Amino acid sequence: MSTPNPSITFLHEAEDLLVQIEEIILEIHSQDAPSEPVNQLFRAFHTIKGSGAMFGFDAVAEFTHHVESVLDKVREGEIPFSDELSELVLASKDQIKKLLDVSQGGDPVEPGSSERIIAALSEFSKGSAGAPPPVAAASAHRSPAPASGHQQFSIRFKPNPEMMAFGTNPVSLLNELRGLGECTVSANHQDVPTLADIVRDRCYLSWDIQLFTTAGINAIRDVFIFAEDGSQIDIEAVGAPEPASADSSANISAVPKGQEKTLTPAKAEPAAKDSSSSKKASSNNSLVRVPSDKLDRLVTLVGELVMNQSRLSQVASRVDLADVTAPVEEIERLVSELRDNVLGIRMTPIGMAFNRLKRLVHDLSGELGKQIDLITEGAETELDKTVLDQIGDPLVHLIRNSVDHGIESADDRELHGKQRRGRIRLAAAHVGSHVVITIEDDGRGLDPDKIRAKAISKNLIAPDAQLSEKEIFNLIFLPGFSTAAQVTSVSGRGVGMDVVKRQIDSLRGTVSLASQLGGGTTTTLTLPLTLAIIDGLLVEIGSDQFIVPMALVTENVELHKADRARNNSRNAVAVRGDLIPYVRLRSLFQVSEGEPDIEKIVIAQQGEQRVGLVVDRVLGSHQTVIQSIGRFYREVEIVSGATIMGDGRVALILDVAGLVHSVRHGAAHGTHAANQHSPEETARR
C-alpha cells in the first residue's frame, strides 16, 4: 500500500473540518450558551491553521490565525458570539475554502478580500477590550488558565506510529510546546527497531516533556489537538496546588477522544455536558477513510462474483449432483450476504446533502430579506453514494424554488394570517427499496390558473385543453417552462424544473408535485437505494431476454390471442376493473418468430399510471448487476442498462418510463392532439 500524500490528506481533512464548522455555526444560532460548540469551532480552526502551516499552505494558516484569535476570546468569555460574529466566521470559512481551492488550481481569490475579513475580525477582538466578560462565569471551568503564575506539567507523548503519514510532524508539536514556556524534552528510543526493520515515515520515538508554563492545560491540549488519533498523550500537573489541579483533570476527562489518562476521577459535571459530543467523536475515531474509486472497484468485483455465482448455480442445477448442490447453495448464500454488505458500505447518510442546503437557505433568506426556518428530518437515511452524489443539484434547485418563489416576504405572510417566519421541511425516509425525499414549504403555493395561462402562451397546451390540477402542475416539468414572472438572481439561470426531472429520471427515480394555493407546495422525490444491483424480473421475447426492474412490477396477467384479436384496436386490458394500456414489445422490437398463443402482460407502475408490457414468457426473478450500455446507446431510451446472464449472454434492462415515452412519441408523430391530451406523459420525458 502506498503512503498517502500528506498534503492531500490535509486537504481532505480541511474539507471535512470546514463542513463541520459550517454545521456548528448554523446550529449555534439556536443555542443560548454555545460554549461547547465554540470550543469545537476553535479546535477545528486551530487544526486547519496548524496542519496548514505544516504543509506550506501559509496563506491559509495566516488567515485562519485571525479567526482563531477571535474565537479564543469568545471561548475565554471575553466577547459574546453574536450573530454578526457568526456571519463573519461563516464568511471566513468560505474564504478558507477559496484559499484552499487556489492551491489546487482554482480561481485566485479576490484581492483584498482576506484583508477585509481580517480587519472585521480584529474589530471584534478590539471591541472586547473594554467590555466586561459576560460569559466568564459560565465558562470558568473550562478556561482555568491560571494567570496566577507558573505551573509545571509532566507530559508523555507517544505518537501514533502512522502520524507522519497523516501529515503531522511530532517535532513541530514539540517546538510548539517550547513556545509555551520553559521546556525539557527527553526522547525514548527503546522502540526504535534495527535499521533493516525501519519503515520510512513511521515514528518510533516517544517523548517525556517537563513543561514549566503560565499557560493552562487547555493550551497544552490544543497543541496536541490534531495529533490525538492513535497517540498516547498523558498530561499531568506536577505538584500543582489549589483548584487548578481539579479543574484541569476534569478538563482532561472531558476530552472526547479518551486517549488521555486522568489521574484524578473525573468531575461529573463537564463530563456529562460533553457526553453527546464524546459519542460523536468516538464513533468518528473508528472510521476509515477510503477513496470512493476503491469502493467502486469492490462493488464491481462483487457484481462479477454475483454473475459467476448465478452461472455456477445454473450449471449445478443441470448436473444435479448432491455433492455439488450443497456447497453451491452455501456459496449462493454467502455471495448474497457479501453483496448486501458491500453495497451497505457505499450507503451514505443523506444528511451530508442536507447540510449544504441549510447553508443555502441561510444565505438565500438573508439575501432576499425573508425569514425562513429549514427543518430537516431523517438526515440519517442512507442511500448509495452514487445516487447521493447526483441528487445534490436537483435538491438545491428545489430548495431555491421554495425559498425564492414559494415562501412570501414576512409582511406578505402576516397579511395572509401566517406566521412571519416561513418554514421549509426537508425530510427523507426509506419506503421499500426506495428513498423518498419530501420538500414541503408553507409558502404561497402554485396557482393552477397562472400555470395554465403560461402553458397556453408558450404553446405547450391547447387553449381549450381539459386538464386536472395534477396535470397542470406537471406542466412545470416541461422543458422551457419557468414559473417566475421575472428571473431573480436566486432562481437558477435558465435551469428549469425540466432539468430536475431529467436528473431524477436518469437515476431511475420519480418526482411529483402537490400544492395548495396559499397553503404551500410539496415536492416528492422517489429514488432507488442503489444503482448497482437491483431485483429484476426476467422476461423473454422471441429468443431475447430482458429485465424489468422488479420495483416497478405490480403483477402479471395472461393475454390470450383471442382476447387480443377482440380488442385489437384498444391495446388495453381490464385488470380487476381498471383498464390498463399495454405495449406489445414483440411488435415494438420487431420480433416475428415463435409467437406464443398465450402471452404474458407484466403490469408496471410508472409514476401515477400503470402500464402493461406484453412479453412471450416470464422466466422469474433475477439478481441484476447493472452495467451501463455506454454512451454509444444514449439515444436509445427504451433500455437503461445491460446485465450478464448466468449462461453468459447479455440481457437488456428495460427503461419503462423511456419505453412509454417512446411509444407515445412514436404514436403522437404529427398528431399534435395526442400531445395535448397527455401533458403528463410529455412531462415524463
Added chain:
Amino acid sequence: MNSLVATQYITFKIGDELFAIDVVSVREVLELSLITRIPDAPAHLRGMVNVRGEAIPVVDLRAKFGLPPIPDSVHTRIVVLEIEVEGQRSVLGGIADSVHEVIDFEADMISPPPRFATRWKGDLIKGVARRGEELIIILSTDAVFSGNDVEEIGAAVAQTGSLDGAGSH
C-alpha cells in the same frame, strides 16, 4: 509524422480494403459470439456482447462505413478496443470481416492522409501505408469511434482506388 515512427498496427479487412489501427488501443481480438441486439438502435450498432463479464457495445464497421451488409462468416472477428470517448475510457468492439496480422510500419512507409481526407473534421485517417502493391489505410481509432459522421469514410474507401491508381503510375 514523428508519432508514427516504427509503430505496431493490427490490420483488418472490410470488404476489399485493408485497414490498420494502432495496436496500443487494441485489447484483444475475439471470434464472433452471441450479440444481444438493442432494439431501436442505429444500424451500425450491432448490440452488446459479453467479454469476460463485461457487457460492451459492438459497432459494425461495415455499416458504420456505409458499406452494404454481408452475412457473418468464420473469419468475422470482434476487435476489442479501449479508447477515449469524450474524455472517458470506453471499451467497445468493432466487427471486421477478417483480422490479419500485426505489422510494424516505419515512418517512411506512411504517407500523410490524402488530401480528400483532411477535409473531414476529426481526421479519421491518420495516414496511408504502402506494402508492395497493397495500400493500407491507417485509422485514428478515437476519431472513428467517437465521431458521428463516420459514414463519410465509405466515400474515402471508394476513392482510395483512384488514389492507388494514381500512385502506382
